[in-house]
Amino acid sequence: MKKRVAVLSGDGIGKEVTEAAVAVLDSIGRRFHHKFEWVYGLLGGAALDEAGHPIPEETIKICEESDAILLGAIGGPKWDHFPKELRPEKGLLQIRKHFELSVNLRPVQAYKTLLAFSPLKEEVAEGVDLVFVRELTGGLYFGEPSYHTDDQAVDTLVYGREEIERVVRFAFELAKQRRNKVSSIDKANVLESSRLWRKIVEEVAAEYPEVEYEHMLVDSASMKLITSPASFDVIVTENMFGDILSDEASVIAGSLGMLPSASLRADGFGLYEPVHGSAPDIAGQNKANPVGAILSGAMMLRSTFGMNQEAAAIEEAVRNVLEDGYFTGEFKVDGSNVLTTTEMTEKIIEEIEKELISDHILAAYS
Numbered sequence: 001m002k003k004r005v006a007v008l009s010g011d012g013i014g015k016e017v018t019e020a021a022v023a024v025l026d027s028i029g030r031r032f033h034h035k036f037e038w039v040y041g042l043l044g045g046a047a048l049d050e051a052g053h054p055i056p057e058e059t060i061k062i063c064e065e066s067d068a069i070l071l072g073a074i075g076g077p078k079w080d081h082f083p084k085e086l087r088p089e090k091g092l093l094q095i096r097k098h099f100e101l102s103v104n105l106r107p108v109q110a111y112k113t114l115l116a117f118s119p120l121k122e123e124v125a126e127g128v129d130l131v132f133v134r135e136l137t138g139g140l141y142f143g144e145p146s147y148h149t150d151d152q153a154v155d156t157l158v159y160g161r162e163e164i165e166r167v168v169r170f171a172f173e174l175a176k177q178r179r180n181k182v183s184s185i186d187k188a189n190v191l192e193s194s195r196l197w198r199k200i201v202e203e204v205a206a207e208y209p210e211v212e213y214e215h216m217l218v219d220s221a222s223m224k225l226i227t228s229p230a231s232f233d234v235i236v237t238e239n240m241f242g243d244i245l246s247d248e249a250s251v252i253a254g255s256l257g258m259l260p261s262a263s264l265r266a267d268g269f270g271l272y273e274p275v276h277g278s279a280p281d282i283a284g285q286n287k288a289n290p291v292g293a294i295l296s297g298a299m300m301l302r303s304t305f306g307m308n309q310e311a312a313a314i315e316e317a318v319r320n321v322l323e324d325g326y327f328t329g330e331f332k333v334d335g336s337n338v339l340t341t342t343e344m345t346e347k348i349i350e351e352i353e354k355e356l357i358s359d360h361i362l363a364a365y366s
C-alpha cells in the first residue's frame with residue numbers, strides 16, 4: 001500500500017540528510033515492493049524566507065494529510081536575531097505540540113568499527129545499547145509565562161501528572177521489550193517538577209515488578225553516561241534534560257551525525273528526524289553524516305508502518321558499510337575511505353540492493 005510521507009528538509013544540512021534518507025527509503029521500496037509518496041513542505045528558516053512564517057499553514061496541512069513526517073533540521077545564524085515567535089526553532093516546537101508528539105525516542109549504539117574514533121576508551125563504549133525516552137511537549141520549552149525584558153528573563157517549568165505518566169509508562173513498556181531496566185533522570189533535590197516526576201515513576205514502577213528501576217540526579221547521571229554508559233538500558237527524562245543528555249551521549253556513538261530519533265503520538269503517528277541540528281559550519285559542502293537521518297527513516301518504517309524487516313534491512317546495511325570501514329569526514333580518518341554525504345548514501349543503498357539481488361536469486365531457485 002502507498003505510504004504518504006511529509007518531508008520537511010528545513011535548513012543547512014537538513015536538506016542534504018533528508019535527501020539521503022529519501023533515497024534509502026526509495027531503495028527499500030524497490031526491494032520490498034512499497035511505494036512511498038513524498039510530499040515536500042517548508043519548515044524553519046527556509047519557511048521564513050519563502051512564506052514569512054517558521055511553520056506555514058500549508059506545512060501543517062501537508063503533515064495532517066500524510067502518514068508520517070520526515071524532518072531534516074532547522075535553524076542557523078541567519079535567523080538567530082529574529083523575534084522568538086518567528087525563529088525557526090519555534091516552528092519545530094509548534095509541529096511537535098500540534099501533532100502531540102510527546103514521546104521522543106533517541107537510541108544510542110556503539111558501533112564496533114567506530115569505537116576507535118570515540119573520545120571514550122574502547123572498553124567503556126563497547127556494547128552500549130541504550131535509548132532515551134525524552135518527554136517532548138512539556139516542561140521549560142512550553143511553560144508560560146516566557147519572556148525577557150532588559151532587566152529580567154522568565155521561563156516557566158510546568159509538568160502535569162498526565163504528561164509525566166504517559167512518557168514514564170512508555171519507558172517501562174519499552175524496557176519490558178529490552179533489558180528490563182529504567183533509569184529515570186531528574187533534579188529532585190531542587191525542582192518541584194522533579195519531585196512529582198519521581199513520585200509518578202514510583203507509582204508506575206509498582207505496576208512493572210519485572211523491571212528494575214533507579215532514580216538519578218541529572219548532574220551525576222551526565223557523568224555516569226560517559227564513565228559507564230553500558231550500565232544504561234532505557235533512560236526516561238524530561239524535555240530539557242533529554243535534549244542535553246542525548247547530545248552528550250552521541251560521543252559514545254562517535255558522532256552526533258549518527259543518532260536518529262522518533263517523536264511519537266499515542267496512535268503511532270510520528271515525526272522522524274536526526275538528533276543533530278542544521279550544522280551551519282558544514283552545510284552545503286556534501287560533508288554531513290547522513291546516518292542519523294537514514295536510521296530515522298528506519299525508525300519510521302518500524303514504528304509508524306510496522307515494517308520491521310524493512311527497518312532491519314536499513315540498519316544492517318548501515319552496519320555493513322561501517323564494518324567495511326567507510327566513514328564520513330567528521331571521524332577524522334585519513335585516506336580513501338572518507339566519503340561524502342552522497343557517497344555514503346550510495347554505499348548504503350548498494351548494500352540494500354545487494355540483498356535485492358540475492359533475494360531474486362533465492363526466489364529463482366526456490
Ligand SMILES: NC(=O)c1ccc[n+]([C@@H]2O[C@H](COP(=O)([O-])OP(=O)(O)OC[C@H]3O[C@@H](n4cnc5c(N)ncnc54)[C@H](O)[C@@H]3O)[C@@H](O)[C@H]2O)c1
Nearest residue numbers: 073074075076256257275276277278279281282288289330
Ligand atoms: N532538530 C533540529 O532541527 C535541531 C537540533 C539541534 C540544533 N538545531 C539548530 O541547529 C543550529 C546549529 O546548532 P548547533 O551548531 O549547536 O548544533 P548542530 O547539531 O547543528 O552541530 C553541532 C556540531 O556537530 C556537527 N554535526 C552535526 N550534525 C552532523 C552530521 N550529520 N554530520 C557531521 N557533523 C555533524 C556540526 O558540524 C557541529 O560541529 C541552531 O540554529 C540550532 O537551533 C536544530
Ligand SMILES: CC(C)[C@H](C(=O)O)[C@@H](O)C(=O)O
Nearest residue numbers: 075089092093243275276277
Ligand atoms: C532546535 C531545538 C528546539 C531542539 C530541541 O531542543 O528539542 C533540538 O536541540 C533537538 O534536540 O531536537
Ligand SMILES: [Mg+2]
Nearest residue numbers: 243244247275
Ligand atoms: Mg538538541
